[in-house]
Amino acid sequence: MKKPVILTGDRATGPLHLGHYAGTLKNRVALQRTHDQHLLIADMQALTDHADRTGQVRDAVLEIALDYLAVGIDPDRTVICLQSGLPALAELSMLYLNLVTVSRLERIPTIREEIASRGFGRAVPAGFLSYPVAQAADITAFRAELVPVGADQAPLIEITNEIVRRVNALAGEPVLPEARALIPEAGRLPAASGRGKMSKSAGTALPLSARPEEIAAFVRSMYTDPGHLRVEDPGQVEGNVVFAYLDAFDPDRVEVAELKARYRAGGLGDGAIKRRLDALLQELIRPIRERRVTFSQDPAQVLELVRRGTERARDRTRETRDLVFRALGVGAT
Amino acid sequence: MKKPVILTGDRATGPLHLGHYAGTLKNRVALQRTHDQHLLIADMQALTDHADRTGQVRDAVLEIALDYLAVGIDPDRTVICLQSGLPALAELSMLYLNLVTVSRLERIPTIREEIASRGFGRAVPAGFLSYPVAQAADITAFRAELVPVGADQAPLIEITNEIVRRVNALAGEPVLPEARALIPEAGRLPAASGRGKMSKSAGTALPLSARPEEIAAFVRSMYTDPGHLRVEDPGQVEGNVVFAYLDAFDPDRVEVAELKARYRAGGLGDGAIKRRLDALLQELIRPIRERRVTFSQDPAQVLELVRRGTERARDRTRETRDLVFRALGVGAT
Numbered sequence A, B: 001m002k003k004p005v006i007l008t009g010d011r012a013t014g015p016l017h018l019g020h021y022a023g024t025l026k027n028r029v030a031l032q033r034t035h036d037q038h039l040l041i042a043d044m045q046a047l048t049d050h051a052d053r054t055g056q057v058r059d060a061v062l063e064i065a066l067d068y069l070a071v072g073i074d075p076d077r078t079v080i081c082l083q084s085g086l087p088a089l090a091e092l093s094m095l096y097l098n099l100v101t102v103s104r105l106e107r108i109p110t111i112r113e114e115i116a117s118r119g120f121g122r123a124v125p126a127g128f129l130s131y132p133v134a135q136a137a138d139i140t141a142f143r144a145e146l147v148p149v150g151a152d153q154a155p156l157i158e159i160t161n162e163i164v165r166r167v168n169a170l171a172g173e174p175v176l177p178e179a180r181a182l183i184p185e186a187g188r189l190p191a192a193s194g195r196g197k198m199s200k201s202a203g204t205a206l207p208l209s210a211r212p213e214e215i216a217a218f219v220r221s222m223y224t225d226p227g228h229l230r231v232e233d234p235g236q237v238e239g240n241v242v243f244a245y246l247d248a249f250d251p252d253r254v255e256v257a258e259l260k261a262r263y264r265a266g267g268l269g270d271g272a273i274k275r276r277l278d279a280l281l282q283e284l285i286r287p288i289r290e291r292r293v294t295f296s297q298d299p300a301q302v303l304e305l306v307r308r309g310t311e312r313a314r315d316r317t318r319e320t321r322d323l324v325f326r327a328l329g330v331g332a333t
Helices: A018-034 A054-071 A087-099 A102-106 A109-117 A131-141 A151-171 A212-220 A241-249 A253-265 A270-296 A299-328 B018-034 B054-071 B087-099 B102-106 B109-117 B131-141 B151-171 B212-220 B241-249 B253-265 B270-296 B299-328
Strands: A005-011 A036-042 A078-082 A146-148 A180-182 B005-011 B036-042 B078-082 B146-148 B180-182
Touching: A005 A018, A005 A131, A018 A036, A018 A054, A018 A146, A018 A270, A036 A054, A036 A299, A054 A078, A054 A270, A054 A299, A078 A299, A087 A131, A087 A151, A087 A299, A087 B087, A102 A109, A102 A151, A109 A151, A131 A151, A131 A299, A151 A180, A151 A299, A212 A270, A241 A253, A241 A270, A253 A270, A270 A299, B005 B018, B005 B131, B018 B036, B018 B054, B018 B146, B018 B270, B036 B054, B036 B299, B054 B078, B054 B270, B054 B299, B078 B299, B087 B131, B087 B151, B087 B299, B102 B109, B102 B151, B109 B151, B131 B151, B131 B299, B151 B180, B151 B299, B212 B270, B241 B253, B241 B270, B253 B270, B270 B299
Parallel strands: A005 A036, A005 A146, A036 A078, A146 A180, B005 B036, B005 B146, B036 B078, B146 B180
Antiparallel strands: none
C-alpha cells in the first residue's frame, strides 16, 4: 500500500514557536509514521513580503530545520527540503500563472486581508499577489493528496484544485491529483495576553528554544480572569488563557475537566493552575530545547540533511514538471 | 575583445513573416557576426495568452526555428534556444516578482493597451500581467547588454533596468548589467491594404515560405493612390504601400528616389512599380523559401539544433541564477 502523500512546511521568516508545535509540528511527528510526508522550507515564498530581508530568510532556514529535528521530525521518514533548491516549483508556477486571472487572486479572502493588514495598498508586490499560485505549484509538484492548513487557508486549496482541474482538462487526462485540506482540530494558541493569537511578528511567541525562566515568565504573564480576585471566588474558564493552554497540552483530559469545574465554582487559585501549566510546558519544551542545542552544535550537518532532502524532492518535483509539460505539449525538444 | 551580448527572440505563436524579416531578422543575420547573439523562442511567454492553445505553441517552435535557419541565422554564431528548457528563467522570474508591484505592472503602456485590445478586462491572466517580469528574467539571465525591441517596447527595458538596479542595491554590488534597447531604424511594414501593420493575427502577413504566386497576389493587392487613375496623372507617394515596401527592400536608393519623383509628376503607372517590387520580393524570398523547404525535410535535425542551443543557454542562465541567488543570500544549501 502506497502511503498518502502530504505536503506541508513553513515560510522561512524565523524560528518556529509553541503555537506551531501545538498547531502542526506535533501532528507532523505523528503523521510521518503513516504518511509520505514532505516538509518544504519556503524561502522563496518568504521573499514575497521579505524581499529586502534575505539575510533573515537565509538564517531562518537553519532555525526551522533545527526546530523540525528538535521536535522529532525524522529525516529518514520525512523529506525536509528547501523551496529555492527546486526549480520545478518555479517552472510550474510560471505555467500556472497563465491559468489564473488577477481578479481571481484578488478575491481570495486571505490575500485581500493580508494586503490590507500589511498596508500594501496598490503597492502589493506581484509576487505576493501570486503566492497562491506558487503554493499550488508546491502542492501539485509533490502530487500531494493531503495538505494540513488552518481553516482560513482552505480557499488556497480551492484555487490549487481549480488549477489542477484546468491542467487535467487541457491535458485531456488526469495528470494531477486534487488535494484535500487537512484542517487541524485544535485552533491556534492565544497570546499570553489573551489578545490575538501567538505570533512572532506581534512579539507574543514562545520559541521552542525557550529557557526554563522564559517559560515561567510566559506562564506568569498569562491572562486569566480579572474578576477572580480571591481563591474562593468563582472564576471564568472561557477566555482564560491558562485553560486554553491546558486544553492544548494537558494529556489528562479528566483532570482538566475537574479543574475547570473547581475554578468555576470557586476555590481554585490562578497560582495552582499556572503551576500545573508551567510544569507541563517545562516538561514539553525541555527535551525539544536540549535536542535543539545538540543539533545546533553542528549546523553544517543539519544543512546537509536539508540538502539531501532537497535532492530527493528535486527528483520528485522534476518528474511532475515533466509530466505536466509533456501532457500539455509544452517544450518541443 | 568580448563581443557585446544580445538577447532577442520571438513568441512561439506561429511562423514568422516578411514584417519580421524587415523589422528584425535581417538585422540579426548581420549582428551575429559582431555580437554574442542569443535567440530565445519564447514558448512559455506565448502561453500567457495562448494557455489553451499549447498545440499551436509547440508547432510554432519548429516553424520559427525553420524561419531562423532559412533567413541565414547560423547556429554556430547564434545561440537558438527554447524558453521552456531554461528553468533558471522561471526561477529568476519568481524572485523578481517580489521586486515589482502590481500597480507598476499595470502602468506599463503596452500592458495596458494589450489588456484592452485583447478584451481581458479584469479577467487578465496573472501570467499576462507579469510577462514584463518574465522578460526581465530572460534579459538578465543572459546578462544581455543590448535588446533589439520596437520603440513601443522601450518601457519593458525600463522595468528590466529597475529590477537590475533593485537586485544590485539589495546585493550591494553590481551583479547584473543594465540593458539597452536597440531600436531599429525601420518602422513596421504596412499591411497590403495600407490599413494597419503587417500582422499574422490580422491575417495580413506574407509568410517567409510564400510561393511565387502568393507573393505576386500580395503585391497586386497593394494599396497605391486611388486618385492615380491614368499613368500620366500625378500620383501620391505618401501612404502608397508599394513605395513603403520599395523603401524597405530596394537596395537602389537612387533609383527609388527617381521613381518617386516620376510617380509624383505623372507618367509612372502602378503596374511598373508593382512589377519592380514583385521582382524584388521574389528574389528576396526565393532562397529563403528554398532553404526552408530543405531544412523542413529533417525536422528532427532542426529540433536537435534547438536542443543543443538550449543546452548552451542552460549553462549561461543557470550561472546567472546562481550568481543572483548567492548575491542576495537566497538558498542556504
